Amino acid sequence: MATKILVVDDEEDVADLLGQRFRHKIKDGTYDFRFAESGQQALTLMQNEPDFDVLLLDINMPDINGLTLLSRLPELMPLSRAVIVSAYGDMDNIRTAMNRGAFDFVCKPINFLDLDATIEKTAQHVQQLREAAQVKMMAELKTHFFDNITHEFRTPLTLILAPVAGLLQLPDLPESLRPDLLTVERNARQLLYLINQLLELARLEAGQLRVALQPGLLSDYLRELVDGFQALARQRGITLTYAAELPGTWLYDAEKVAHIAYNLLANALKFMPPLLASPAAPDARRQVTVHLSGGPERMRLAVADTGVGISAANLPRIFDRFYQAAPGATQLPVGSGIGLALVRELTTLMGGQVSVQSTTTPPTGTTFVVELPLQPALPSEPATPGTTAPDWLPAPMPVPPAPDLPSDHAPDSPLIVLIEDNEELRTYLARQLAPLYRVLAAANGAEGWQLIQQELPDVVVSDVMMPELDGYELTYRIKNTPATDHVAVVLLTAQGTHSQRLTGLRQGADEYLTKPFHLEELVLRLHNILVRQQRLRTLYGQQLSRPELSQPTETVQNGWLRSLYEVLEKHLDDPELNVERLADQLAMSRKTLLRKVQALTHLAPSELIQQYRLRKAADLLRAGHSVADTAYAVGFNTPAYFGQCFKDLYQLTPSEFSTAPIPQP
Known part of the structure; x- marks a missing residue:
């Protein structure tokens, strides 16, 4: 695209002179010149065509001089820049021009090599300004979009959560319905939380998020949040402890601190290796510790776990937005790439810093440390004891235990192996399929592959994105191993693009269902596969x-x-x-x-x-x-x-x- 230049100069030969000197760049479309012989004529052009990149302004002109015109530039063309080209090259004029916003100053008689370099430099600067303005506009549009879409999501989610909460309180609610209702409630809250995290990121990007300090008992506030995770920790056989060495009333942004603590705690529990069997009690070797400390000017929140650790290759990028380790690079579930990015950006917004240390060699583990500036509350500012965690936080409830599946099927009835790393979805599908078929379940691809070789099922129903061994590789192994190549494979995944479906089908998958899917469709596809077999x-x-x-x-x-x-x-x-x-x-x-x-x-x-x-x-x-x-x-x-x-x-x-x-x- 040509650099559009407005030349404002009352000398008669300036147009011919510039046209001759820059004829090659005009011919190849690099420069596009317009000319005005007075300030008023230039002002009219600027009002009619506010897309000039560079103005070349003389100072001494009839009606409106160059310096006056220069002062109008931010109003008419805020992203354009002016270069003064004048015989008045004394220091006073130069300083006046620069103070009024001139990008540069070229003295007459003109050195055209210098002018050419100045135009290019000015055009490049204008291009950067316009790109920055475009980025800012897009950020504002995204923020506006997320504001609107969050509202649109919150309404139906409210209409899900409110009736479900009412049903759960019914005294005559059949116990057979309670697990499904709890699943609906838990996942609706989780969806709402993910939406709010995206909204927070959009507001941060647009610079619309502000720090709101309020007095409160920070130690009690965090203790309540940690206590909300205890039931989940017990279910996973994890010892969760909280220690605080920061008594008193402090000024802090409760919502942002909750975001930070919640994400660090949820990650520590989520990425702890799964147990092979249900624990009778928490295991002292499987620990997550939360420690709050600090002094008059700074607080320190440390969340440490004894999980498998983060590899050195992944460690530098874990705070990047939407960054995920490559599938199969870890034995743990893949996250969304939102939580840790939000932790870092909220910490930075509040003037703090976050760091991480991790090791994958025994003793393995990871420690996140967040340091934030902290001010004591004034004696006149009342503290809020036992501050309740924000209502947008999803309740970190434990997943209901897997049901006892029916065992009265005939020995020759169809056998389904279900492989899904999401415990709740695995439990739900197993419960729905068990009345129809014999069902065995596995939590990841590697465990599922062992089960398939041992049992030789009729059909494997598998997720794609799984730790240790993903669904594509699992399908390839099934279809290229003589003992298992007859086993049908149904892939269930959130990866529903055309290329991803082709990848699954090339590996030999018999069916490919995109989440969310209808349970009835899954049952019908299983029925059709079994009929064909x-x-x-x-x-x-x-x-x-x-x-x-x-x-x-x-x-x-x-x-x-x-x-x-x-x-x-x-x-x-x-x-x-x-x-x-x-x-x-x-x-x-x-x-x-x-x-x-x-x-x-x-x-x-x-x-x-x-x-x-x-x-x-x-x-x-x-x-x-x-x-x-x-x-x-x-x-x-x-x-x-x-x-x-x-x-x-x-x-x-x-x-x-x-x-x-x-x-x-």
């Missing part, structure tokens, strides 16, 4: 029990089953081939072979071996081979036993079968 099992079974159909090796779609049939074909006449030898040939355990074959055909491996032999025998009998030759060719020791097994499967003796008409498929 049952149809395939029926088809594979019929290929053995109905000799009029094509050979299994010619039509079977499953690659692993085809490999199994190839092994059987290779050892067809070997009567010593049994389940153990077949498992060795396929490089898997007897237990895995049993479950894999049952999942694909509803047959035990021994039944499959025998039925495959008999299916091949049917073709040999049709081709004219004798009963005895056929029996030995398919691995039976005696024709009599062969005849008995053949009749049990096909309801005809081998001799009857060889002369019977061939039924149509």
Whole structure:
């Protein structure tokens, strides 16, 4: 884009002179000159075209001189800058021009190399001013947007929270409904808190957030906030302690201090490694300590934990907005990237500083320290004892324990492995699916992969963003491991873009549902997958029990089953081939072979071996081979036993079968 320049000079030849000197830059669109021969004419141009970048102003002009015009510039074009170009180059004129806002001063006669450099420097400065103004305008628009959207969110959230609170207080509320209502309440409050954090960040960015100091008992205020986390800490087997060495009444911004303390405490508890079993009591080795100290001019809040720590690579960026460690880089859940950024910016706003120390080598742990300036309250300023935490803070309630899932399903009913790192969502889904299927649950991808290999479920329902092993990698392992490649995978994730869906499908996922999803849709998709699996099992079974159909090796779609049939074909006449030898040939355990074959055909491996032999025998009998030759060719020791097994499967003796008409498929 061309630099638009207004030249205000009453000399007659100035336009021709500048046009000649800068003809190349005018021709290639770098400079766009306009000319005014008087201050009044310039004023009219500035009013009609307020988008000039640079003004080149002479001082001595008719009607309105350059210095007077210069004083009007902030009103008419606040983002433009003026360069005085004048023969009046004495110090008084230079100082007057600079005091009135001139960006630079060029003396006549003009050195055009110097003028060119001055124009470029001035244009660059104007560009920076406009970019800064654009950033400020966008920040104001974002703040306005977040103000509006927060209001829009708060109304429906209020209409969720208020009725739920009323229902929870009903004396005759069925106990079966209470867990779901508590889940609604807890997550609605969490959503409201996330919205408020985004709003705070937007206000900070726009410079609209102010510090509001009020007198209060800071120690008691923080103690109440910490006590709100005790139930959650106990559920997770964490010893949460609070110590304060700051008695008295102080002036502090209660809302901002609550934001800071809440985020540091929530992070410390959230990123503690999960327990393998429900704790009977808090574990002294799993600790979160909150320590408040300070003096007359400064307070110090330290939140320390004995978690896994933060890696050196991630440590410098943890306070960056929306920064998240790469998936799989930690064994812990991925956060939103908002909380710690808000901690730092609120701390900075109040004139303090925040620091962190962490180690990932034993003894592991992380300590956040926030230091804020602190003033004692005047004796005349009454303190507020036991100040209540802000109502926008979500209650850090423990998640209800996982329900006892029904165990009266038939052993051959479908088995679902549910993998979700959000404990509450995992519990909810398990509770909803348990009446329909056998359900096993895992808290992360690595734990889920072990469970899948042990149990060989019919379907895996998995989140994508998980610690240790994400859903994409888990899907790849399932679909590229012979023992598990038949297992269907349904991915549940908040990552719903087209490219992310393609990533999941390329790894082999059978279904991909974007959160939030309808439970009914999940149930229907599971039903459809299981119906397809049952149809395939029926088809594979019929290929053995109905000799009029094509050979299994010619039509079977499953690659692993085809490999199994190839092994059987290779050892067809070997009567010593049994389940153990077949498992060795396929490089898997007897237990895995049993479950894999049952999942694909509803047959035990021994039944499959025998039925495959008999299916091949049917073709040999049709081709004219004798009963005895056929029996030995398919691995039976005696024709009599062969005849008995053949009749049990096909309801005809081998001799009857060889002369019977061939039924149509």
